[in-house]
Amino acid sequence: MNYTFLFDECCFLKISLTKKQYTDSRKGAPFHYVARLMKGSARIRSMGETIRLSPGDVFYIPKDIPYESFWSGSEIEWYSYGFSYFPEAEHMDYKIQKIDCDDGLKEELIALPTSVGVTSRTLADFYGVLAKLIPQMAVDEKTNEEGIFRKSKALMEKHLDLTISDIARECHVSDSTLYSMYRKVCGKTPNTIRQEILVQRAVLLLSTTDRPVQEISDTLGFSSTSYFRKILKSHTSLTPTQIRKERTNMF
Secondary structure (H helix, E strand, O other): EEEEEEOOOOOEEEEEEOHHHHHEOOOOOOEEEEEEEEEEEEEEEEEEEEEEEOOOEEEEEOOOOOOOEEEEEEEEEEEEEEEOOOOOOOOOOOOOOOOOOOHHHHHHHHHOOOOOOOOOOHHHHHHHHHHHHHHHEEEEEEEEEOHHHHHHHHHHHHHHOOOHHHHHHHHOOOOHOOOOOOHHHHHHOOOHHHHHHHHHHEEEHHHHOOOHHHHHHHHHHOOOOOHHHHHHHHOOOOOOHHEEEEEEEEO
């Protein structure tokens, strides 16, 4: 087995086995995986569904999704590309699946190195292949409360200017449904989570820059500096001045 790691953020392997193997990953995958089975056969079981793999099949396993895998054959071999960063944070609802792609793209995938150190070029080539695979991947239609929570929170973190209604629309649910899901999942409202995200950004900006308070307030989209101070105080019990004085203790 050859493998390479880059800052614990990716794991590219060529795996070869000579006997059956069972892998228990019911605690969840540590990475997202895109892989191609070269020899043998496999079954991957997750959340009541099973996919069957034959030589040549390309497949995807999402990060943190629990699964079990069963590998069979006198010779078993596959190329596996594990990665932490998924480039579409708003669309994390891809399921475990076979990816129907052409032979040229399959060859591009396994042409990526697995036996040398991962470099910036390696990662660029990998994400180039991944960008071609993503449009051919199926989205999991079983939208659940946890999935919508993760998706909506990722939207809040990436797009600070979106309103709660905008986020609900992107998640294909009503405002009231989004509020109900948040109460069930985390016991808070979307507005509270959004405020927490903005406060985290505010604390970071106050602690690492000398930008004026009004400028930070405007950058984060607060309606006024007084409202910004009020929200900051309610979440941290500190004023902007106190945060800046305590920056050494907070980081």
